[in-house]
Amino acid sequence: MMTTLSPTSRAATRGWSDITIRNLFVIPTVAFLIIFNVFPLLYSLGFSFTDFRASSKDAANFVGLQNYADILADPVIWRSFATTLWYVIVSVSGQFVVGFGLALLLNRPIPGKGLLTTLLLLPMMLSPVVVGLFWKLIYDPSWGILNYALGLGKTAWLTDANLALYAVAITDIWMWSPFVMLLSLAGLSAVPKHLYEAASIDRASKLYTFFRVTLPLVAPILLIAVIFRTMEAFKTFDIAFVMTGQPQAELISSRLYKMAFAQWQTGPASALAYIVLIMVLCITNIYVKYLNKAKER
């Protein structure tokens, strides 16, 4: 139902024009964004071209693109980038498979569906730090339940250089698959039933129907879920920070945190933050292009 503002409405009688009301809502928000988002963003961009250290009283010296060059030549940072990229691939694809699979299972009449859906959503309602600490106990090689349940002996999930990253990714998949499931369910429930009926009349197989009817129609919303999760996975810090200190599993956010707040290399840390920002924007743009194509189809 559409509501229209009558000339005798309270605002009109007080003499507030539509523009005034609009400004009342918009100006505080824009001011907030400028003060707390845009200004720090530009300020840190300035820092990224200096040797500024927040822990020092020395004035910042302009160093041009030196910070960017140093970062791009640093093998430790490249290792963190490679680790992060692999983590994003493993984590997001895992969440996609598990989340979409759960959505397909729940997109049919089953008893207790509401309760089951609610229970499945619980992990993403928890704090990432709490989740990390729980899983740290689960992974414990001496008395963790995972090794016991799977009969894996004393597997050191979080300290083994080859396993630590996957252990963190599994935790992330457990936590965020419900998010993908939720969006997928919304997409699946929006697929018109008559398309399935038409496919059935045409004697299309279930696999054919899935690939030709379900997937194309759900693709845009799935891509949105993937965009969100990719951006979040790229920025993962809390879970990994709490769970493991293994340098081979160090994500770029952890490296950034160390540079910015443990070592107080404010200038180089700002440069690294901008490199990460540009990378995330590039990846997101690729997804958005696919999203637009999927919408057009």
Place this chain on the structure above:
Amino acid sequence: MRRALRGAAAGDRGRPWERSLLLVPAMRDIVSRTSRENDRPPKLGRAFGRFAAVKAPGKEEGLRLVPHLPAVGSARGRTIMRTATKGMLAGLGLMLASSTSVLAQELTILWAEWDPANYLQELVNAYQAETGVTVTVETVPWPDFQTKAFTEFNAQGSAYDLVVGDSQWLGAGSTGGHYVDLTEFVKTHNLTTTMAPATMQFYSEYPGGSGTYWSVPLEGDAVGWAYRKDWFEDPTEMANFKAKYGYDLGVPKDLKQLVDIAEFFHRPAENRYGAAVYTQVPGDAITMGAETFIFSYGGSLGDYANYKVTGLLNSKESAEGLEDYKKLYTYGPPGWGNAFFAEVNTAIAQGQVAMGMNFFAFFPSLLNEATNPQAKNMGFFANPPGPRGDDFAALGGQGISLVSYSQNKDEAMKFLEWLVKDETQKKWAELGGYTAAAAILESDEFQNATPYNKAFFETMFKVRDFWALPEYAELLDEGQQGFYDYVVNGNGTAQEALDKLAATWVESLKAAGYPAE
């Protein structure tokens, strides 16, 4: 004043906000005058008028405040307004003045969240009782401690008057202008002779050997060892050990023996392991453990005064020490690649390990049966010397520094004067704090007070520390990664790991502007 107010209020004190306005003399004047005129209890609303039933055009009749103040612009009205304004300003000034004087009677100390901070709060309660100055110990969890402190320093904030900062912060704290120079204070109170020499050198002096001091040693600490006395004294174990190694099982006389003992007790099939050592990467854990072995094997982390690393960090002695540290790691519980003080104490409490490396500050909980079922079986010893007699231990602990941005510097200096008194240091030790006062450390009373105090006393005279440059955090991060890569991940040899780390540190020191090698 309260009595006068109560008198003016004549038994009806009005609402809280009204009472607060009565603090302003002009308001009191109006209230009392109106009260006399109306012969009514002087609620503020009544002072300005009276409530009456009024019917506004187009609205229902209702109660409204009908003012009976003089007309705006009249001579009486202007006088009252002037008096009221003056009075309000005077009252405001009085409130501000009194609030400032209250603030001056408070001191805030920033420290990490751990037991010694609680002991300090108990200690400073006595100072409050003596002087009336409230001292609050504000704590931050260890992982955020450095970040929190330096964020406040960088903002030049005055939230903290004193900070109990890590020894490695000295460079950043002093050169960054965050700490007040306490050299005169140290000289006046003769702290270089009354405190254990190593504590003044590492907790207070920067640059090394400069004679400039930035803190007062507060919580002395260093790496020591806890062990299972019942396992060590078991006749069967003793016989088996002697048969295997050719000497008696007991508190190790050197680090080679310590490695032997760890190997002997390492029995994964029985869920029993040799030793729990520091391995964690975030923070400084693995460096503290590794440097203890490097120092004691005759190696070094570098020449701190001349910024030299090559040939010192990657000497044969350093490599030998690091190799044996790795051996100890392999005799630890499974997945022991992310361990610091909490994990070590947990492994001991769970009866998993024969020995555990830890800072002395974490030993009290091992004697508490509520937190350690093995409490009755615990023994403690100082880090033993290396194979060639070099006898060192990694330094922990902190000194207390005066923050440059404090607005209560005089009061904070008075507090420090109280803190360094012998009786205060004694009380500090009794509460559980690790004093650095040499006379107390040397006393029998202190050494016999707990099973680990004697080991602590022995250790505090042989401590060595990490680099304390303003760029220490970068060197530490590189050290953590380098040590971990060899000790836990098992990449390359100890010599290769140290060669690589030495080259990295040389580059970092050059980049920071120190004289190149």
